[in-house]
Amino acid sequence: MSKDTETLTIALTKGRILKETLPLFSSAGIEPLEDMEKSRKLIFPTTREGVSFVLLRGSDVPTYVRHGAADVGVVGKDILMEFGDEGLYEVLDLDIARCRLMTAGIESAQQRSAAKIRVATKFVNIARDHYARRGVQPNVIKLYGAMELAPIMGLADEIVDIVDTGNTLKANGMVPRDHIADISSRLIVNKASMRTRNPIIADLVSSISDAVSARADSLGMGD
Ligand code: AMP
Numbered sequence: 001m002s003k004d005t006e007t008l009t010i011a012l013t014k015g016r017i018l019k020e021t022l023p024l025f026s027s028a029g030i031e032p033l034e035d036m037e038k039s040r041k042l043i044f045p046t047t048r049e050g051v052s053f054v055l056l057r058g059s060d061v062p063t064y065v066r067h068g069a070a071d072v073g074v075v076g077k078d079i080l081m082e083f084g085d086e087g088l089y090e091v092l093d094l095d096i097a098r099c100r101l102m103t104a105g106i107e108s109a110q111q112r113s114a115a116k117i118r119v120a121t122k123f124v125n126i127a128r129d130h131y132a133r134r135g136v137q138p139n140v141i142k143l144y145g146a147m148e149l150a151p152i153m154g155l156a157d158e159i160v161d162i163v164d165t166g167n168t169l170k171a172n173g174m175v176p177r178d179h180i181a182d183i184s185s186r187l188i189v190n191k192a193s194m195r196t197r198n199p200i201i202a203d204l205v206s207s208i209s210d211a212v213s214a215r216a217d218s219l220g221m222g223d
Pocket residue numbers: 016076097098099161162163164165166167168169
């Protein structure tokens with residue numbers, strides 16, 4: 001086996017997902033050599049020779065994996081639903097960073113007629129699909145953050161956003177309406193890497209899968 005097939009680049013999502021991701025890799029014997037949350041670096045060697053982490057925005061993770069710049073990635077299901085899974089395999093539900101994709105609106109607002117509804121979101125494809133399934137063609141307005149502000153400012157009637165505790169919606173006078181999907185982080189693998197870097201990838205997936213089961217058992221979620 002050439003040296004190259006023994007190296008592996010793993011793209012991780014920065015932010016709140018990272019905290020829950022690292023213990024899973026740690027259980028699989030892969031730990032970054034320095035604190036990823038404190039460093040300003042983007043590439044991190046690990047305790048496993050030839051295996052490195054790169055730290056990306058979630059929405060960039062599938063792009064790196066799809067093009068083979070990273071072999072493996074960790075990304076939210078919301079991102080996969082929005083940007084598609086072309087060129088990659090979704091191999092494992094990591095059961096971390098669980099949340100829901102919902103529509104929401106201002107509690108006191110009168111529902112607009114479906115024909116005129118304006119929806120603000122960063123998930124434009126998911127939003128179009130969801131409303132289309134209800135026979136509605138909304139005017140979808142793309143935003144990059146603070147979706148909750150849009151109905152308050154009169155920019156939109158509803159939003160499509162990620163909801164965890166619901167506190168952000170509540171604090172802004174909004175209520176959840178339709179549940180679109182349950183979300184959690186997924187392990188994804190580049191299709192070509194899956195062939196060329198087996199068994200290192202198969203080994204990794206199996207170790208991470210064990211770590212996910214062990215975590216579920218310790219949280220009393222196991223069956
Ligand atoms: P909450 O107030 O707990 O409902 O959290 C809602 C906000 O946190 C949303 O604006 C989301 O952008 C963000 N959020 C919550 N859970 C996640 C997650 N698992 N992944 C990414 N963002 C999240």
